[in-house]
Amino acid sequence: MAIRNIVKEGDDILNKKCRPVEKFDQKLHTLLNDMAETMYNAEGVGLAAPQVGILRRVAVIDVSENRNELIEFINPQIIAFSGEQTGNEGCLSFPGQYGIVTRPDYVKVKALNRFGEEFVTEGRGLLARAICHETDHLNGMVFKKLAQKMLSKREIEEMTKKRR
Secondary structure, three states: OOOOOOOOEEEEEEEEHOEOOOOHHHHHHHHHHHHHEEEEEEEEEEHHHHHHOOOEEEEOOOOOOOOOOOEEEEEEEEEEEEEEEEEEEEOOOOOOOEEEEEEEOEEEEEEEEEOOOOOEEEOOOOHHHHHHHHHHHHHHOOOHHHOOOOOOOOHHHHHHHHHH
8 A cells, every 4th residue: 555645726637527437456456545545644534536646436435533434435426415514624635725515414325346346325414525525526526616615714723723
């Protein structure tokens, strides 16, 4: 496994739609392993392939407290959603920036695992937010385009104090 460079704001790859994965091989497994290691190293809760420079429909997410519930999504499709949550959102490709974004509070997603097997999972709260955020990345959409408001430095400092 290896830590990959995370693409930052200004790189056009973040605005491009990703192609579906068709080969479920060792190259894909290496990408998934590297993405997980990169996400954990950066202390993120999700990472999409375009964020490491790969235009494929691949994302990894782990919103658990113990960081031991990794979910790998290949060619994900949100098939149902409901409710609404509005809150702070950030992104590893936009370090230090946060915005207020409204997302569904519940999502149901269909995807493939690293072996090409289909699965369906559901998420609420932070998991729903992360699934939507990473799926948006695969469609060339970044959270700043959806933000109702970007937070000021002072607002970010206040938000950080509350988390401690």
